[in-house]
Amino acid sequence: MGGDYAPAAIVEGVVDAIKELDVNVVLIGLQDQVEAQLQKYSYPPERLSVMHAPEVISMHEAATISVRKKRHSSITLGVKLLKEPGFDAFISAGNTGAVVAASTVHLGMLPGVERPGIGLLIPQLNGFSFIIDVGANSEAKAKHLLQSSLMAVVYVREVLGVQNPRVGILNIGEEESKGNDFVKETHRMMAARLANFVGNIEANDIFSGRCDCIICDGFTGNIVIKVSEHLMESAGTLIKREIKKSKIAQLGAFLMRNQLKQVLRHADYSEYGGAPLLGVNGLVMISHGRSNPKAIKNAIRATLREIEHNIISTMIKEISSK
Amino acid sequence: MGGDYAPAAIVEGVVDAIKELDVNVVLIGLQDQVEAQLQKYSYPPERLSVMHAPEVISMHEAATISVRKKRHSSITLGVKLLKEPGFDAFISAGNTGAVVAASTVHLGMLPGVERPGIGLLIPQLNGFSFIIDVGANSEAKAKHLLQSSLMAVVYVREVLGVQNPRVGILNIGEEESKGNDFVKETHRMMAARLANFVGNIEANDIFSGRCDCIICDGFTGNIVIKVSEHLMESAGTLIKREIKKSKIAQLGAFLMRNQLKQVLRHADYSEYGGAPLLGVNGLVMISHGRSNPKAIKNAIRATLREIEHNIISTMIKEISSK
Incomplete structure (x- = not known):
């Protein structure tokens, strides 16, 4: 029920996914509405089922209150399913704060991790960087960022296949003396613990590919992705x-259309799937509120990679061993 | 001596400015180097003089230390000139932190203002917004942001001619409940004191023209402009x-070149002059480190508007009257 185009876009993306990928999906939401959408498509029925969730948390409801009050929302029921046998991951394009709150409450945190963080792949000129946190924890402490960086290293290594991920902290200058006390303390903690710490990076390095994992608090990260x-x-x-002002420019744009599309495709979040919520004890993927069917299908694809690589158990091992 | 292309670009911009604008300029720096550049140009000599500053603060030196140690740098000498009769404003494309530190120490703060803030005009689809702070105060308290917002209102009204400037605080959600404690406290203080407070704005409103003054701490603002x-x-x-991959696309780009130039011009900082350092007791303008001659000339033009509108005395009046 979550996202600006739900349930239609979600259902369409899921139908595409079960035809194309090796995955079984339970759609959770207002049963009538979900089934009405499903009737539009043909699909292998054994791969799909619907679970009724009588309550809906809207996109702008206060997160913690709505999770406490609406115990039968699709978000709460979906998160809780992860504790049942046979369920590997939960994906939602709904209220991000509610997904974070429900996951924290019902799944609990990984040992050694105190706060969740939302990660996001950022397309670079070549390849990707992974930024964490883009909005789960806006009141972060230095130790939370250290914990996020340990999780980011596992994610990037396992899911993206980067052998020894470089980690940087987002700051307003490269020198160690730059930034506020919070960032300086985080810098010290990360320098002491991370194998491949490149130190401070500035915002202009977010798209340069200079490091694989970009660490920041949830307030700053959210600003970065929205800007x-x-x-x-x-x-x-x-x-x-x-371009509208000139016929010749319109012709020029027409001749460039394939290249412009390629650039837009490179910058299009729906190509890369959702944003993993790391730190909670279960695989939770947050999709963009504007998710179209392609974004949903790619979020499922990205989640399958997380399942394949057992990232939760690897994170637990690495965080406790250090 | 400041900026990536100093002294050549600075001197060229100043020469253009004194020919075009009603202004007299003192160039401060290593006299030999400045005069060597000046020899390239003809200009009205009564409008220009050179003051020797034997020391140079480089772009990446630690700000407070360099200001304390290099008492004869162009930055320190220039800031101090503002206390002499006959000098209205100081402009530098040099080490931003050093300009902030020297201005704070030698000019002092305006009554009722505890920390300086750097403002910046952001081009919108139509018109401009003014964002403050983009890097002077990365350890801000709520009251500092309130003080900056009072200054921003004066600046935008006097210099941009906007009658009743709308003020918003940059947050990660529009609802009052969103953000961290720091932003919530700032929100309360601004709501109690500002005439035209629009509340929280999200990063996607930075370019929408939804408000005239965008208020944030210096860490966040610096990230915003660098991203x-x-x-x-x-x-x-x-x-x-x-485009390089296709001859047809190259032709398309050629046909669109005037329109693309127009877009780039719209986004080009050098069109809009420098970034005023507000809160110190004197007119100080910070130019981009990459300033070209046009940026320097436009920074002088923008500074003349500040002088014309007496923004310092208006700020003093309005901040103390409220």
Whole structure:
């Protein structure tokens, strides 16, 4: 029921996924609505079932209150399913705060991890970087960022196949003396514990590929991804406005259309699936609120890689061993 | 002596400015180097003089230490000149931290203002917004942000001519319940004191024109402007890379060149001059480290508007009256 185009886009993406990928899915939500959408498609019925969730948490409800009050929402029921045998992961494009709160309450945290963090793949000119946290923990302490960085290393190594991931902390200058006390303390803790710590990186290194794991608090990370998303949209609007003024420019844009599409595709979040919620004791994937069917299918694909690589048990091992 | 292209770009910009604008300039720096540059140009000599500053603070020196040790740097001498009669403003493209530190120490703060803030004009689809702080105070308290917002209102009203500037605080959600404790406290203080407070704005509103003054701490603001700057550069690199792959796309880009230039011009900081350092008792303008001659000339132009509108005395009046 979550996301701006739910349930239609979610159902379509799930149907595509079960046809294409080796996965079984339970759709959780208002049964009537979900089944009405399902009737549009043909699909292998043994791979799909529907679970009724009578309550819906809307996109702008206060997270902790809604999770406490709506015990029969699709978010709460879905998170709780992870404690049943046979369920490997939960995916939601719904209220992010509610997913974080429900996961923390019902799954608990990994040993040695005190706060959850949302990670996100950022496309680089070549390859990807992984930024964490983009919004779960806006009141972070230095030790939370250290814990997130240990999880990020496992994620990037296992899921992206990068052998010895480079870790940087997002700061407003490269020198160790730069930034506020919070970042300086985090820097010290990470330098003492991480094998491949590159130190401070500035915001202009977020897209440079200089490091594999970019660590920041949830407030800063959320600002980073929203600025990025909206700036690209604004630039697009501005370019379109200028092009409309000239027939010749319109022809130029037409001739460039395949290249422009390729660039947009590179920057399109729906190509890369969702954002893993790390730190809770279960695989939870948060999809963009604007998720289209492709984004949902790719979120399922990304989640299958997490399952394959057993990232939860690897994280537990590595965090406790250090 | 400050900035990546100093002294050549600074001197060229100043020469252009004194020919075009009603302004007299003292160039402060290593006299030999500055005069060697000046020999390239003809200009009205009565409008320009050179003051020798035997020391140079480099771009990456620790700010407070360098200001304390190098008492004869162009930054320190320039800031101190503002206390002499006949000098209205100081402009530097040098080490930002050193300019902030020297200004704070030698000019002191405005009554009722405890910390300086660097403001910046952000081009919108239509018009401008003013964001403060983009890097002076990375350890901000709520009251500092309130003080910055009072200054921002004066700046935007006087310099941009916006009658009743709308003020928003940058947060990770629009609802009052969103964000960390620091932002919530700032929100309360601003709501109690500002005439036209629009509340929380999200990062996607930075470019939407939804408010005239965007208030945030210096850490967050610095991340915002650096992400914006670098993302545009990365997108440009990506587009060029794609276009190179096809002759037809190259022709398309050629036909669109005027429109693309117009878009780049809209996003080009050098069109809008420098970033005012607000809160200190004197007009100080910080130019981008990469300032070209046009950026320097436009920084002088922007500074003349500040002088014309007496923003310092208006700020003193309004902050103390409330």
